[in-house]
Amino acid sequence: xxxxxxxxxxxxxxxxxxxxxxLPALKDPxxxxxxxxxxIGSILCMAIGINGGAGILTSYGWMGSVxxxxxxxxxxxxxxxxxxxxxxxxxxxxxxxxxxxxVEAAAPKGYVDVAKLAERVKKKESQVVDxxxxxxxxxxxxxxxxxxxxxxFILTHEAYEQYRKAEEARRIREEKEQxxxxxxxxxxxxxxxxxxxxxxxxxxxxxxxxxxxRGEKVSSQLDQIEDISDxxxxxxxxxxxxxPDIRKFMRYYLPMTIKVVxxxxxxxxHDDRDEEEGTAEAGKREIEETLEKVIExxxxxxxxxKEEEFLDISTDLDVLEAMMSQEGLISDDITTM
Numbered sequence: 001x002x003x004x005x006x007x008x009x010x011x012x013x014x015x016x017x018x019x020x021x022x023l024p025a026l027k028d029p030x031x032x033x034x035x036x037x038x039x040i041g042s043i044l045c046m047a048i049g050i051n052g053g054a055g056i057l058t059s060y061g062w063m064g065s066v067x068x069x070x071x072x073x074x075x076x077x078x079x080x081x082x083x084x085x086x087x088x089x090x091x092x093x094x095x096x097x098x099x100x101x102x103v104e105a106a107a108p109k110g111y112v113d114v115a116k117l118a119e120r121v122k123k124k125e126s127q128v129v130d131x132x133x134x135x136x137x138x139x140x141x142x143x144x145x146x147x148x149x150x151x152x153f154i155l156t157h158e159a160y161e162q163y164r165k166a167e168e169a170r171r172i173r174e175e176k177e178q179x180x181x182x183x184x185x186x187x188x189x190x191x192x193x194x195x196x197x198x199x200x201x202x203x204x205x206x207x208x209x210x211x212x213x214r215g216e217k218v219s220s221q222l223d224q225i226e227d228i229s230d231x232x233x234x235x236x237x238x239x240x241x242x243x244p245d246i247r248k249f250m251r252y253y254l255p256m257t258i259k260v261v262x263x264x265x266x267x268x269x270h271d272d273r274d275e276e277e278g279t280a281e282a283g284k285r286e287i288e289e290t291l292e293k294v295i296e297x298x299x300x301x302x303x304x305x306k307e308e309e310f311l312d313i314s315t316d317l318d319v320l321e322a323m324m325s326q327e328g329l330i331s332d333d334i335t336t337m
Contacts, residue, residue: 045078045085095131098123099140102132102153110159114151192240195250199233202254209261214268215284218261221291225257228298235305242305249301257294260287 098121105120106112114132118125129150136144145160146153148167154160182189203226210222232249236242264287267280 045081048078050079095135095140098131099135102135103155106153106155110156111152111154111163114146114153117153188240192237192243195243195246196233196237199229199246199250199254202250202258203229203233205258206254206261209258209265213261213265215264217288218264218284218291221288221295222261224295225291225298228295228302229254232298232302232305235302239305245305246301249298253294253297257291260290263287 101121102112102117105117114125114128117132118128121128123131129146132144132146132153135141136146141155143157143160144153144155145157145163147163152163154163206222206229207226210219210226213219213222232246236246264284267283267287270280
């Protein structure tokens, strides 16, 4: 695909500095001769048509020969063609002038508000929008765009891409704010949000300690603790009514796990001291045994949450079947199977 031709535009900045800039556009503002020739040709057509038609009507009226009437019709068509061409040339001449105004206004930043363009060319915003769309569709601008709300005209693809990214970032930010506001307005969701945030912070601390620890056994144990903790938090995120079941897990087990793992890391850092070597090794073995118990406790908690969820679902199914049976929607044989 051929690159668009760049035309050089000159505009004056607010501090009266004259700037020249090459911008992608299809219409060369210097090429006005075609429009002038078209307008002159249209005027000649009108003049010939009007004079010729008037001459025939003056001489023969509507009672002339067939040839005279045919010639009159030709003059009338020539006049209509000239009027139409004149109006089109005049409109295009006005659009060309405004085109240059639009380019000059948008050139410094690559975009400009439609309201400012309307004020500049003394037209309504809706008229400016319609005209910009026509110019874009007719390829007056190779890289022209209007924003989604038709409130901003963007001159180049690069500027439009930046606009799209900014709009997408704004949309995501607003959606997050709406979700956050919805959470804060619901006491249960607010408590769940705070609990999950606290739990994820604890798990993140455990992960950072795991990265810093050299012992393979403890590192493997911490991998298991991270995995089970994540599963517990995910399970509760789907069932907020289970929050009371993990209060002790959140307020005691996770902080204590962080405390003992921090001690293990400190023991590793003291391994090079001969006088403390025996104490450090004993302490590390004790922590390894404690972490095994932590894994077992976390695993049982997660298993209990799954079993309770299964029991809850089974209870819901029993209630549903009983209600359908009472309504006569299913046979008693099915509920007793």
